[in-house]
Amino acid sequence: MPKSHGSDIDVLIQLLAKLPGLGPRSARRSTLQLLKKRESVMLPLSDALRNVADSIRICTNCGNIDTSDPCHVCIDARRDQTTVCVVEDVADLWALDRSETYRGLYHVLGGTLSALDGIGPDDLNIDNLVARAASGGVKEVILALNATVDGQTTSHYLAERLSDFDIKVTALAHGVPVGGELDYLDDGTLAAALKARGDVT
Secondary structure, eight states, rough: OOSSSHHHHHHHHHHHHHHTOOHHHHHHHHHHHHHHIIIIIHHHHHHHHHHHHHHHEEEEOOEEEEEESTTTTTTTTSSEEEEEEESSSSSHHHHHTTTTTEEEEEEEEESOTTTTBBBBBGGTHHHHHEEETTTSOOOOEEEEOOOOOHHHHHHHHHHHHHTTTEEEEEEEESOOTTOOOGGSSOOHHHHHHHHTTTOOO
């Protein structure tokens, strides 16, 4: 099938189509918008991508992706230095921080334990978390892992590894979301909501 544009444009479409949420059609539409707005969007985007690619760093303290090491979260003196929230991925860190309800520190594991995928403790950023706990100063570790089998397995493993320290280990509540209707919830969510029920005040 003949193509209506040059090979460089085809390459751009193919690269954009690899991004989450963008299939071939969306990639073509995005490419067309970039071409139409070359000066105001495409060239600044190109510069920004190059700058980030050159300056990106992985925080050796928490595992966050930033342009500095330690990252801006770790060096922010306004944050609660005694609380560490453990997440699977940087995307989870960004989501929690965007909510602006948590003002402590983070720790990115880089995934979860998975026997099926051959991912063990040595494949994750667990030893660094234990070292942070052992160094003193941390009073609470919040396990903010996904409510999957692997996420729960990882949470139990981390709780056991941290049990040797005088640290409070907590987990995010699971259950009925705000605005959720019981009739539309799955069985697992309902079971978790019942198990985590509390007093009405």
